[in-house]
Amino acid sequence: MAVQPQPGLPAAPTLLDVAAAAGVSQATASRVLNGSTRKVAVAYRDRVLAAAEELGYTANLSAQATARGTSSVIALLVADIADPYFGQIASGVARGADEVGLVVTIAITERDHDREVRLVRTLRGLRPHALILAASRGSDPAPGLLQELEAFSSAGGRVVALGPGAGEARAVTVDNHGGAVALGGALAGIGYRRAVVLAASLGVHSSDDRVAGFTEGFTAGGGEVLRVHHAGYNRESGHRAMRAALAFGLEPGTLVFGVSDMVAVGAMAALREADRAVGPDIAVAGFDDTPTGRDVSPPLTTVHIPLEELGYQATRAAVDHDWRHVAAGLELDVVLRASTPPLG
Amino acid sequence: MAVQPQPGLPAAPTLLDVAAAAGVSQATASRVLNGSTRKVAVAYRDRVLAAAEELGYTANLSAQATARGTSSVIALLVADIADPYFGQIASGVARGADEVGLVVTIAITERDHDREVRLVRTLRGLRPHALILAASRGSDPAPGLLQELEAFSSAGGRVVALGPGAGEARAVTVDNHGGAVALGGALAGIGYRRAVVLAASLGVHSSDDRVAGFTEGFTAGGGEVLRVHHAGYNRESGHRAMRAALAFGLEPGTLVFGVSDMVAVGAMAALREADRAVGPDIAVAGFDDTPTGRDVSPPLTTVHIPLEELGYQATRAAVDHDWRHVAAGLELDVVLRASTPPLG
DNA sequence: GAGAATTCAGCAAGCGCTTTCCAACCTGCT
DNA sequence: AGCAGGTTGGAAAGCGCTTGCTGAATTCTC
Structure with missing residues (x-):
């Protein structure tokens, strides 16, 4: 908390300077x-533009915001911006914001609920146009959070949630269930009959949906889900869960479905450590289609999520006055690669 | 450009509401x-706090900024936030900003110079405390950009550049040269004698430094750099450059140094397509230590860059009143993995 | 060519906040 | 009692910008 203002420097030129x-x-x-509906005689207009150019004037957005009573920022809350999953979302949000001349302010929750509440409180101070929540993968929000959001939206702010919405919030969702059904179906279709699932904790909506969808699709195709191991969403969890699964013994030809690519990648590492060949021996599939999945070997079968598009839709939802929930959520595509070679 | 304000909703409570x-x-x-040096009698203080809590008051940061003449935001310019390279930097920036109670506003240049200038112009409007530029990997800035930066810093803003600074800017750098020397030395030390380098375009400082450093270290250790192919910084460039290198013919035991992990990963893909085994046949090394490098197989030898720390140092540089350039730049570590097995 | 209608620059109030000044009140001392 | 010195609440002047309103100058109409 030690941010000193600069010593006596020439301040930025103000509108009054330009006018003078x-x-x-x-x-x-x-x-x-600054975009007004009223027009100004061309002679005046030119003089003003010249003066502004000359002085290097840029409108003070804070002052503009106070005067107009509405700011030009969109606030984005993510769990971890270093994670490409959120990075791609942020990318889409930024593109959408740019299109409508808004600026994006970002805050990082570190998956800490209290922190999240504090951040929303701070961001509220910016009186942003909208608040986009991409803070978790859809576990239930903290109670204090709902209260903050309520305060925000009842003051005219718009809340957009990625994943199942909460309360007043508009929500942009992804069809996790449908994508997982398709993946399960496709893998049963190429001959797999036994699968083990590595999931995140129970209660994390997206994970639950993926497990349920996969099971549904795989079973419908004639396969059987042997077991579900719960750990987490990241690489390390996948590694742990895979080790647990290996302890039960795994026949060749078994499929391992990791609830995210990172989980699948962790599983692959664990398999290699146990001297099991990924692909021919034990097949592995993930979910998300992160860039890494293409570069591991064998390349990872997964479900593509248009994350950038998801972020973009979130800004649309934040900005469009009349907006209807993208009914079934964004559609997902199954991507079959060498980690799940066709069987028999 | 169609952002309508909300219709007549109850506005957020103002300070006057709280006072009343x-x-x-x-x-x-x-x-x-809002932090003042003057103290207020405890009886009054309590009443105010209670009222604020009751109304869910949050200070309007825009108004505060106009009144104080200084805002609480830090602006960050990155090339592509979906790229984990920049994501990690952003993460460090966010942490640093959070520590001093600032908020981070982010903009994405898409590596487009004109766009970059426009964005700086917009961000200037926020009168941010500082502007952190992580927009490129250090190719020379556009001329218009320098002018904008000059305008910004002469109005009291602080500019921090990641990589070689420009003009007034403070700079936080990374010891690309030193890291590459160490890598070259280490690889010569485990027996490599012939190397091909896949670089970005000439004139991209970080790439040039890495090439020069690697050559220096490798030669000093008794190795020889056969050729340098110039393409770009990403996976696809690495793939292309590798194909070009293969066209020259490559003896077993040759080392390929990609100037970034992504380049190296692209090279690995090209090698596999050409049925050359990575590791025993052709060794590959990268630079950056991105998460993907650990998960490809064989795992990639690389140079670790503390990117998160780099971002953090950038905020420190932006915020600390007296700050001295981190003399030689942040230190880098060589990470030897299976993509470069010890030779002979 | 006189009155009506239209255009458009500028005055000034106001956005939500900070901060300077002033006045009221309290000490504690002679 | 009387007064210097110290506290502390409140009135009000700004911060840089937008915008409703006013009225002068221009254009139109018959």
Whole structure:
């Protein structure tokens, strides 16, 4: 908490400076420079534009926001921006915001619920146009959070949740269930009959949906899910869960479905450590289609999620006045690769 | 450009509302709620705090910024937030900002110079405390950019550049050269004698430094750099450059040094397509130590860059009043893995 | 060519907050 | 009693910008 202002430096030029330089009133300068409906005679307009250019004027967005009563920022809350999963979402959000001339402010929850509440509180102070929550993979929100969100939206802010929405929030979802059904079906279709699932904790919605969908699709195709191991969403959890699964013994030709690519990658590492060949011996599939999945060997079968598009849709939802929930959620595609070679 | 304000909703409570509810003046409320040096009698203070809590008050940061003449945001410019390289940097920046109670606003250049200039212009409007540039991997800045930066810093803003600084900017650098020397030395040390380098375009500073450093270290250790192929920094460039290198013919036991992990990963893919075994036949090394490098097989030898720390140092540089350039740049570590097995 | 209608620059109020000043009140001392 | 010195609440002047309103200048109409 030690941020000193600069010592006496020449401040940035203000609108008044520009107006004076152009020999017009502040009102006229404002109308020329910052999108107003009223038009200004071309002679004046040119003088103002020239003066602004000359001085290198940029409108003070804070002042503009106070005067207009509405700011030009969108706030984005993510769990971890270093994770490409959230990075891609952020990328889409930024693109959407850019399109409508908004600026994106980002905050990182580190998956800590209290922190999340604090951050929302801070961000509220920016009076952002909208608050986009991509903070978790859909476990239930902390109680304090709902209260903050309520305060925000009842003051005219818009809340967009990625994943199942909460309360007032608009929600942009992904069809986890459908994608998993398709994956299960496709893998049963190429001959797999026995599968082990490595999932995140129970209660994490997206994981639950994927497990349920996969089971449904795989069973419908004639396969059987032997066991579900619960650990987490990341690489390390996948590694742990895989070791647990190996302890039960795994016949060749068994399929391991990791509830995310990271889990699957962790599982692959564990398999290799146990001297089991990934692919011909034990097949592995993931979910998310992260770039890494393409580069591991064998390349990972997975379900593609258009994350960038998801982020983009979130800004649309935040900005469009009339917006209807993307009914079934964004559609997902199964991507079959060498980690699940066709069987028999 | 179509962002309508909300229709007549109850606005967020203002400081005046709180003051009224507490039965004190606005000045007193301000002093209680937003860090002032003056103290307020405990009886008043409690009433104000209670009222604020009751109303769910949050200071309007825009108004605060106009009044104080200084805002609480740090602006961050990255090339591509979906790229974990920048994601990690952003993560460090966010942590640093959080520590001093600042908020991070992010913009994405998409590696487009004009866009970058436009974005700086927009961000300037926020009158941010500092502007952190992580927009490129250090190719030379566009001329218009320098002008914008000059305007910003001469109005009291601070500019921090990651990589070689420009003009007024403070710079946080990474010892690319030193890291590459160490890598070259280590690989010569385990028996490699012939190397091919896959680099980005000439003129991209970080790439040039890495090539020069590697050559220096490798030669000093008794090795010889046969050729340098120039393509780019990403996976696809690595793939292309590797194909070009293969066209020249490559003896077993040759080492391929890709100037980034992504380049190396692309090279590995090209090698596999050409039925050359990575490791025993052709060794591959990268630079950056991205998570993917650990999961490809064989795991990739590389140089670890503390990117998160780099981002963190950037905020420190932005915030600390007296700050000295981290002299030689952040130190890098060589990480030897199975993609470069000891030779002979 | 006179009055009506239209255009459009500028005045000034106001956005939500900070901060300077002032006045009221309290000490503690002679 | 009387007064210097110290506290502390409140009035009000800004911060840089937007915008409703006013009224002068221009254009139109018959």
